[in-house]
Amino acid sequence: MPRFAANLSMMYTEHAFPDRFAAAAADGFEGVEYLFPYDHEPAELRRLLDEHGLRQVLFNAPPGDWDKGERGLASLPGREAELRAGIEKALEYAAALGCGQVHVMAGLVPQDATPAEWDAHRATYLGNLAWAAERAAAAGVDLLIEPINTRDMPGYFISRQADAHAVVREVGAPNLKVQLDLYHCQIVEGDLTATLRRDLPTGRVAHLQIAGVPDRHEPDAANELNFPHLFGVVDALGFDGWIGCEYRPRAGTSEGLGWLKNHENDRSADHRGDHA
Template sequence: MPRFAANLSMMFNEYDFLDRFQAAADAGFEAVEYLFPYDHPAETIAACLRKSGLQQALFNMPPGNWAGGDRGLAALPARRAEFEAAVGLAVDYAGIIGTPYLHMMAGIADAGDEIAVRAYREALIFAADRTEQAGIGLVIEPINRRDMPGYFLNDFDQALAFVTGIGRQHVKLQFDIYHRQILHGDVVMGLRAMMPHIGHIQVASVPKRNEPGTGELNDRAIFAEIDALGYSGFIGCEYRPAGRTEEGLGWLTET
C-alpha cells in the first residue's frame, strides 16, 4: 500500500501555510513535503509536525532568488559560495525539522556546458559530504523544461549517472512520475530500472499536473508497480488541485 505525502506548496492553498499541516493530517495524509521552509523558523515547522502527528518526507535546499528566476545554484560556478551557504542552512533546518531527504536543485544552465557539468558534480560532492555528516539523505531530480525552461538537470539517465558516479549510498534519485512522462515516457520501465537508486517518488497527472487518475497515465497501475518493486518511502503528491483540495481527494481513498 503506497504511503503518500501532501505537498503543502501546491496543496491546501486554501489555508495559510502553517495551517496546512493540520489540514493534511485531517485529510488522511501521514506525511508532508513542500518546496521551502525558510520563511518560518525551523522550530515552528517542527512544532506543526508534532501537533499534527505528521512525518516530514522532503524539502528543497534554498534555490537562490526564486522570485528573481533562480531554480537552484549547483550548476552555477560563479555562485559557489552562495550554494555552500544554502547547503549549510538546509542541513541546519533538517536537523531541527527532521527529514529523511533534502533535494538539491541544479539551476538554470546549459546541460551540455562542460563548465556547468563540472560545477554541478563538484557541488553534488560537497552537498553529499555535508548531508552524510548530518545523517540526512540527498536526492536530485530531473525536471522537464516545459515547466522549468532552461533547467540544467533534465534527463533521467544523466541524473542517474551523477548519482552512481559519486558512489555515495545516501545520494539517490528523486523520481517524479510527471516529469518522467513528459521527458521520456516509459514510466514503469524507468521505475524498474532505477528503483535501486530511487530515494523519493512524486506524482501528478499528465499533462495538467492535477490529481492522480485524471490524466493520460494509469496511476493506480503505477502505484501497484511501485509496491511490487518494494519501495517503502513516501510518494509526494506534487500536484495542483483542480478545485478545492479536499474535494479532489477521492483518488486517495480509492488507492
C-alpha cells in the same frame, strides 16, 4: 505499500500555510513535503508537525533568488559559496524538523550555452554535489537530485533519468539519490513502467512524486496516466519510500482526494482477497 505525503506548497492553498498541516492530517496524510521552509522558524514548523502527528519527508535547499527566476545553484559556476551556505542552512532545518531528505536544485543553463560551458556546469555540479553529500552524510541526511521537464522549467540543467543516475554513480556518495517525479518523467521520456522496473531496484531512487499529466492536477482518471497500474508496479517492486503528491488541485484539495480513497479501497479489497 506506497506511502503518500501531501505537498503543502501546492495542496491546501485555500488555507494559510501554517493551517495546511492540520488540513493534511485531517485528510489522513502522515507525511508532508513542500518547496522551502525558510520563511518560517524551524521551531514553529516542528511544533506544527508534532501537533498534528506529521512527518517531514522532504524540502528543497535554498535555490538562489526564486522570485527573479533562479531555480537552483548546484550547477552554476561562480556560485559555490552561496550553494555551500545554502546547504548548511538546509541541514540546520533538516535537523530541527527530523527530515532525512533534502533536494538540491541544479539551476538553469542558458539556451545558447556552448559545449564548453555545458562541461563547466557539469563539473561545477559534480563538485558541489560531492561536497554537499559529504556534509549531509555527517548529519545523517540524504541529498536528492531531480530531473525536471523543460516544458515547465526551460533550461533546467538535468531533465532525463539516465543523466541523474549517471551523476549519482559518478559522484559515488552513498547518500546522494534520485528523486523520480513521474509527472516530469512522463513529459520528457514516458515509458514509466519500464523506468520504475529499471531504476527502483538499483536503490538509487529515494523519493517519488506524482501529478496528473498534462495539467499537473490530481493523479486520477482525468489524465493520461494509469495511476492504479503505476501504484501496483511501485508496490510490487517493494519501494518503501514516500510518494509526494506534488500537484495543483482543480478545486478544493480535500474534495479532490477521491483518487486516494479509491486507492485505499482497492488496497483493502486486495488485502481481504489475500485472506479469503
